[in-house]
Amino acid sequence: MAQSTASHRSRLRLVVLQTLVFSLLATLGARLYYLQVVSGEEYRGQAASQSVRQIVVQPQRGLIVDDMGRPLVTNRLIWVVSLDRTLIGRMSLADRTELLHRTAQAIGVKVSKIQGKLLLCGDPGAVAGQCWNGSPYQPVPVALDVKEAAALRILEQPEDFPGVVVDRQSVRQYPAPYGVNAAHLLGYLSPITKDELDSADKSGDSSVNGASVVGRAGVEKEYDEWLRGQPGYQQVAVDSKGRVREDVSGLEAQPGDTLVTSIDAKVQSVVEKQLATMIATQRATRDPVTGRNFAADSGAAVVMEAKTGRIIAMASQPTYDPSVWVGGITDKQLKRLYSEAAGTPLLARSFQGQFAPGSTWKPFMTVGALTHGYSPSTILNCSSAVQIGNRAFHNHESAGYGPITFARALEVSCNTFFFQVGMHFWQTLGSDPDNVDAKDPLVEQAEKFGFGHRTGVDLPGEASGRVADRKWKRDYYESMKGYYCGIAKKPQDAKTSDFVYKFAREFCVEGWKYRLPDAANFAIGQGDTIVTPLQLARAYAALSNGGTLWEPRVGKAIVSPDGKVIREIKPKKDRRISIPSSVLSYLDNALKGVATEGTMAWKLGGFPLDQVQIRAKTGSAEVYGKQSTGWVASYTKDYVVVMMMSQGGTGSGATGEGVRAIWEALYGVDGDQVKPKSSVIPGVTPPTSLPIFGDDGSILPPAREE
Structure with a gap:
């Protein structure tokens, strides 16, 4: 009996085990059917994608x-x-x-x-x-x-x-x-x-x-x-x-x-070499004011087509090798590019650097004066100095020329002449130093020529410059009074110079006031007004072309890889400045005089000015604690050439020879002879058409119109 019961139990266990095995096999079969038949295509795709x-x-x-x-x-x-x-x-x-x-x-x-x-x-x-x-x-x-x-x-x-x-x-x-x-x-x-x-x-x-x-x-x-x-x-x-x-x-x-x-490589080469040469020359030249060599720490030059605003060449110093970025730049290289000790090479002085314009500002002040009460026959005394308040404001090297006209004042760059113009408008239109809304024709004229605003050039990071008028001075006071009043309220320490401490005390008390010396300095491009070399170039282009202010352009066209022109980048007008033709003509002749008899004449001796009529203005801007910033701004009916050097001395002394060399290259001047075929640009002026793009990938020069 016991044996029969044990046998029965064994058979029962076997049946259960068999049932279990069959159930597992059925489940596995169903799963395999689902994976291989129902979802087979999906999983095959996923498997394939893992190997792709x-x-x-x-x-x-x-x-x-x-x-x-x-x-x-x-x-x-x-x-x-x-x-x-x-x-x-x-x-x-x-x-x-x-x-x-x-x-x-x-x-x-x-x-x-x-x-x-x-x-x-x-x-x-x-x-x-x-x-x-x-x-x-x-x-x-x-x-x-x-x-x-x-x-x-x-x-x-x-x-x-x-x-x-x-x-x-x-x-x-x-x-x-x-x-x-x-x-x-x-x-x-x-x-x-x-x-x-x-x-x-x-x-x-x-x-x-x-x-x-x-x-x-x-x-x-x-x-x-x-x-x-x-x-x-x-x-x-x-x-x-x-x-x-x-x-x-x-x-x-x-x-x-x-x-x-619109860049011309030959002109760009000339401009870069001349700027570098002028800086090297000034660094080896003794500054008679400080008794040490000029620092000549930076500079810029611009060549612009006067009738279109196109940039033909533009250079800045210090510069850098763009190939350092290829393949990844090292920390050491990057540090140098941002280093002030190295001159901040990444900063493009031509359109990002901002400097006091000095006497290159005076032609625009002349336009403002001649359209607001003054006339070409106006005569003012060019004394060696003018007393403003408790301070004497001097001409360069304290030179005096007696009673002269606007034209002669531009030729000899007489500061005291323009001091009087600036003071006249302050006294007659806004003698209240607290009145930020007082009219000033000289400020208005500067803004009409685009100063204080970006030019709109097709290059990123452009600086706007600054027109230091009454509103700017009030805004600057509001933003800086905490800093300077903080200095003024504490006893002077060893780190604070007498000048800074005195300035801080005066600024804290009445730093917002626009006084007579501010107006006088504004009229000669000194004080807090700053411009970029590009801003100055396009303003002089407006003098050359009759009053059109262009948005400067570097880009000329976009061409597809197969040689088709996708987009032509046309010159764009910013505005038309309303200037009487008589005023423009008067100013034009006065600036010719700067080149033939005035402050630029000593650098243009023997140059064929009767054939290539250069109009010019030199400038030397004083900067506290530094040597003078030198400028030459010049133009013809075709081009504008501006060169500037920070801590380089007088305008013509620092950059005059470089500017002359650029003009010689542009017009093919050899000594006192003009040889157009020797110009770095075939035909003297830039081509109006685009380069020719061949089917084989070749690029040929533009076809010039006869």
Whole structure:
């Protein structure tokens, strides 16, 4: 009986076990049927996608050429080494460490730097500018411009470098025709930031990606959307080690468009060399006022087409080599570019630097005076000094010329003549120093010529300058009274000079008041009024062309990679200044006198002024604690040439010879002979047409009209 019961139980257990096994097999079969039949297509697609990688193909950036088609910025191919984060992430720690050390040794880059580049921006320890802000599935560039031998070694030994990708990419190259630098005009590139990438994603802009570089200055930034092109992509099948088996599909990248500029490389070369030469000369010249050599710490020069506002050449010193940004700039190089000790080379003095204009301001004051009560026959005494309050205001070197006209005052640059003009308007229209709304024809005229506002040039970061009128002085007081009153309320310490302490006490008490000395200084371009060299150039262009104030332009046209003109960048008028023709004619003749008999004459001896009629004005602006800023502003019916030097001495003394050399190059002047065929620009004036773009990619000079 017991044996029968045990046998029954065994059979029961077997039945239960069999039922369980059959149930599991049925469930497994059903699951397999679902995976292979019902969802088989979906999972096969997912499996295939895991072996396919999408690689972004960066476009070749567009060229930048001058108005004759000469290349200013091109591209060159470099070897780039990248690492596949996905693949190396699957490796053991030991294998990954060994791979990084082997790769670092091959390309000459520290392991720590490679590791920093592999971090995703936002990850712990990621450093902005070094981390990767692109797709985590995209190979990460860890070294640019790798030596060919190193690149070929990696390509030839793939088994030693699993997950290491080597390809060729294009980067910027600067051919420097005729030795030009043009760094501040051209600008530079740097990697896109995470914020910029996020913004592009939100706006649906597909022209940038995590590996993109974008324009940061100059025309590279201003015309970035045209120059950058459109990225492509390449889908490739890879094996378990990340090695490419085959191309699956792809979309070709679209190269960027070409920017044709109004810059002429030959003129740019002349301007840069003359500016550098003048600065070097002044640094070796003794300043009779201070008894030491001129510091000549910076300078700028502008050549503008008077009738259109197009920039033909523009230079700034100190400058820098734009190629330092290619492939990534070092901390040491970047520190120097921002260093005040090095002269802040990144600052474009031509349109970002702001300086007191000195006597180059007087022609605009003359227009203001002659249209508000004064006349060409007005005679004022050019004494050696004028007493204003308890202080004597002097002419340069205390020279006196007796009773003279506006024309003669411009020729000899008589300060005391213009002091009287400025004081007259203050006394008759606004002698209350607290009245910020008092009229001032000289201030109004300066604003009509565009001073105190950006010119609208197609270059980023332009400075606005400053017209130091009554409202500005009140606003400045409100913003600075806390600082200066803080100094004035404390006992003078060793760090505060007598001048600063006295100024702070006076400023705290009545710093908002616009007094007679302010008006006198304004009339001669001294005091707190500041301008950029570009602002001054376009104002003189308005004198040359009859009163049209242009928005300066560097860009001339956008041309597609296949040579089609996409967009012509036409000159744009800012405004028309209403100036009586009699006033313009009078001023024009007076400025001719500056070149033939006045303060610029000693630098133009033997120059054929009867054939190339240069109008000029020199200026020397005094700056507290520094040597004088020297200016020469000049023009003909075709061009405006302005050159300026900070701490360089008198205008004609600092820059006169350089300005003459530029005029000689523009018109083909040899001694006292004018030889148009020797001009650096064929036909003397810039071409109106664009360069000719051939089907084979060649670029030829514009066809000139006979």
